[in-house]
Amino acid sequence: MTTTTTAAAAADSPAAPRPRRAGSGRRRPTLTMYTVLVLAWLLLPIAVMILFGFNDTGSKVNFTWQGFTVNWYRHLFAIPNLTSALVNSLTIALVVAVVATLLGTPIGLALGRHRFRGRGSVDLLMFAAIAAPEIALGAALLSLFIVMGVPRGYWTIVIAHVAFCIPYVAITVRARMAGHDPTLEEAARDLGAGPWAAFRLVTLPLLLPGVASGALLCFALSVDDYVITSFNAGRTVTFPLWVYSASRTGVPPQVNVMGTLIFTGGLIIAGANVLFSRRRVA
Amino acid sequence: MERTVRTDLPGLTRRRRRPGDALAPYLMILPGWLWLAAFFVTPVIVMVSLSLQTGNFIDGFRQTFHFGTYADVVRTYHVQLVRSLVYGAAATVACAVVGYPVAYWIAFRAGRHKSVFLFLLLLPFFVSFVIRTQSWNVVLADNGVLLGPLKDIGVLPADFHLLATPYAVIGGLTYNFLPFMVLPVYVALERVDPKVIEASTDLYASRTQTFLRVVLPLSLPGVFAGVLLTFVPACADYVNAGILGGPSTTMIGNIIQTEYFTNLDYPGASALSFVLMGALLLAVFTYARTLGTDEVLEAAAR
Numbered sequence: 001m002t003t004t005t006t007a008a009a010a011a012d013s014p015a016a017p018r019p020r021r022a023g024s025g026r027r028r029p030t031l032t033m034y035t036v037l038v039l040a041w042l043l044l045p046i047a048v049m050i051l052f053g054f055n056d057t058g059s060k061v062n063f064t065w066q067g068f069t070v071n072w073y074r075h076l077f078a079i080p081n082l083t084s085a086l087v088n089s090l091t092i093a094l095v096v097a098v099v100a101t102l103l104g105t106p107i108g109l110a111l112g113r114h115r116f117r118g119r120g121s122v123d124l125l126m127f128a129a130i131a132a133p134e135i136a137l138g139a140a141l142l143s144l145f146i147v148m149g150v151p152r153g154y155w156t157i158v159i160a161h162v163a164f165c166i167p168y169v170a171i172t173v174r175a176r177m178a179g180h181d182p183t184l185e186e187a188a189r190d191l192g193a194g195p196w197a198a199f200r201l202v203t204l205p206l207l208l209p210g211v212a213s214g215a216l217l218c219f220a221l222s223v224d225d226y227v228i229t230s231f232n233a234g235r236t237v238t239f240p241l242w243v244y245s246a247s248r249t250g251v252p253p254q255v256n257v258m259g260t261l262i263f264t265g266g267l268i269i270a271g272a273n274v275l276f277s278r279r280r281v282a
Numbered sequence: 283m284e285r286t287v288r289t290d291l292p293g294l295t296r297r298r299r300r301p302g303d304a305l306a307p308y309l310m311i312l313p314g315w316l317w318l319a320a321f322f323v324t325p326v327i328v329m330v331s332l333s334l335q336t337g338n339f340i341d342g343f344r345q346t347f348h349f350g351t352y353a354d355v356v357r358t359y360h361v362q363l364v365r366s367l368v369y370g371a372a373a374t375v376a377c378a379v380v381g382y383p384v385a386y387w388i389a390f391r392a393g394r395h396k397s398v399f400l401f402l403l404l405l406p407f408f409v410s411f412v413i414r415t416q417s418w419n420v421v422l423a424d425n426g427v428l429l430g431p432l433k434d435i436g437v438l439p440a441d442f443h444l445l446a447t448p449y450a451v452i453g454g455l456t457y458n459f460l461p462f463m464v465l466p467v468y469v470a471l472e473r474v475d476p477k478v479i480e481a482s483t484d485l486y487a488s489r490t491q492t493f494l495r496v497v498l499p500l501s502l503p504g505v506f507a508g509v510l511l512t513f514v515p516a517c518a519d520y521v522n523a524g525i526l527g528g529p530s531t532t533m534i535g536n537i538i539q540t541e542y543f544t545n546l547d548y549p550g551a552s553a554l555s556f557v558l559m560g561a562l563l564l565a566v567f568t569y570a571r572t573l574g575t576d577e578v579l580e581a582a583a584r
Binding site: 031032034035038039041042043044045046048049052064065102103104106107109110113114116119122125129131132133134135136137139140141142143144146147159160162163164166167170195220223224226227230231239240243244247251255256259262263266267270 | 304306307308310311313314315317318321322323324325326328329331332380381383384386387388391399401402403405406407408409410411412413414415416417418419420421425426427430457460461510514515517518519520521524525535538539542548551552555558559562
């Protein structure tokens with residue numbers, strides 16, 4: 001929230017420079033230039049990815065610019081094991097988003113709404129799961145699976161992803177709860193609604209945006225995860241795993257195209273989210 | 283659904299507690315908590331137990347509480363351990379130095395377009411982490427987009443390379459974790475009351491003094507949170523070292539992976555993971571203590 005300063009504030013001391021808030025003059029262009037440069041640096045690899053998806057390279061090696069083509073969009077699924085890796089990633093992410101949202105949402109609700117014994121320890125568990133380095137999570141789970149003799153594969157990836165996604169959903173939902181009035185549900189109960197009806201008709205509609213963004217976050221985290229997946233994948237290959245193993249020899253342009261399509265999809269969803277969200281970003 | 287029987291009459295009791303209200307939060311937490319207990323807490327305990335076992339992949343492992351494994355792995359891999367902490371710290375400092383001005387500019391100068399710039403900052407997250415890192419591989423390649431032309435005109439010697447150097451790895455880490463620094467700093471700067479800045483300028487403070495003595499101290503909790511969010515994942519990361527690095531820039535994450543999958547030395551690998559966790563916790567706590575606990579609570583409260 002930026003409050004624009006009134007001119008009256010500076011009126012009593014004419015010598016004092018005006019406070020510099022957004023919109024008050026005297027900008028120094030160096031800092032602006034610098035920010036633009038840093039943002040350009042952040043976005044450069046994305047540009048490279050999109051550009052090299054159109055690179056007319058004859059071989060798999062995609063390091064130098066050879067000319068423009070849309071060939072790779074036509075032959076997107078020409079590499080069977082890359083395609084299956086992408087399918088694995090997307091289906092895992094879908095399952096993870098559903099399961100983690102179902103498990104994480106009630107935790108977020110409980111933390112946001114109720115005071116109860118042990119609340120602090122649940123909070124701490126969420127914090128620890130998010131703050132722990134990914135590799136520790138991945139290695140610990142692998143240790144468990146080794147000791148239990150569980151073969152690693154598709155479902156161990158799902159288990160691992162759900163575990164690291166639950167806290168994110170819980171925190172997203174809890175943040176949503178902070179902005180909503182608990183007396184609304186109270187009122188529904190007073191008007192004769194049972195606890196389930198009160199939840200379904202009052203709480204849930206209020207929560208849905210938070211739940212939806214939690215689920216989207218899960219999907220994105222799951223599709224993107226390399227570290228935890230690599231420890232618990234066994235022979236199953238996901239999209240990031242495939243790209244990583246190909247990075248030594250050269251990544252085929254299809255990877256760039258898939259990355260570009262995922263990027264575009266994410267942008268469309270984010271754009272829709274901004275359009276439909278009732279809370280305007282200040 | 284059954285209608286709940288109202289045992290209390292509204293107006294007679296001050297606090298309306300319905301039967302089951304006390305139990306509700308526990309029932310809500312239970313499923314997710316069970317999952318985390320089974321697949322987050324238990325694995326950590328199992329990992330500690332595994333690190334105290336002896337044996338080999340062929341004959342199996344037995345619980346012997348052999349603490350020597352810890353000494354062995356630290357002795358063998360202390361170079362990579364220290365290197366991980368150094369690279370992580372370097373990347374964190376680089377993120378703070380590069381990121382603070384950006385956060386400052388977005389908070390104070392972006393005006394109406396603030397949300398646009400925040401969105402640009404988040405844009406990299408729409409692209410797979412591995413692909414973004416791989417893109418640097420293309421940009422920095424020995425005869426790639428950047429170095430190729432420079433070599434052609436003779437500015438750089440033909441054998442000059444950036445890949446497989448510490449610069450490439452630390453640069454990659456800085457690149458990947460920069461938004462995690464900029465966002466909390468931005469949030470902290472956003473919360474600085476404009477009246478305070480006004481007061482400072484009213485009291486004839488110069489721009490520099492206002493920044494150093496008012497804005498910067500007030501934004502430190504944000505920097506603190508940013509450091510935590512950057513340092514821990516940067517030290518533990520091995521994707522950057524794997525894609526942009528070489529044999530001389532191996533980080534502890536790469537070693538842990540090799541120990542598990544190539545050497546099949548599960549006790550050693552578990553011990554190393556635990557040492558890494560311990561080292562990071564120790565570093566974070568030392569840092570928190572020197573900075574004072576207020577900032578920690580601030581950061582944790584978010």
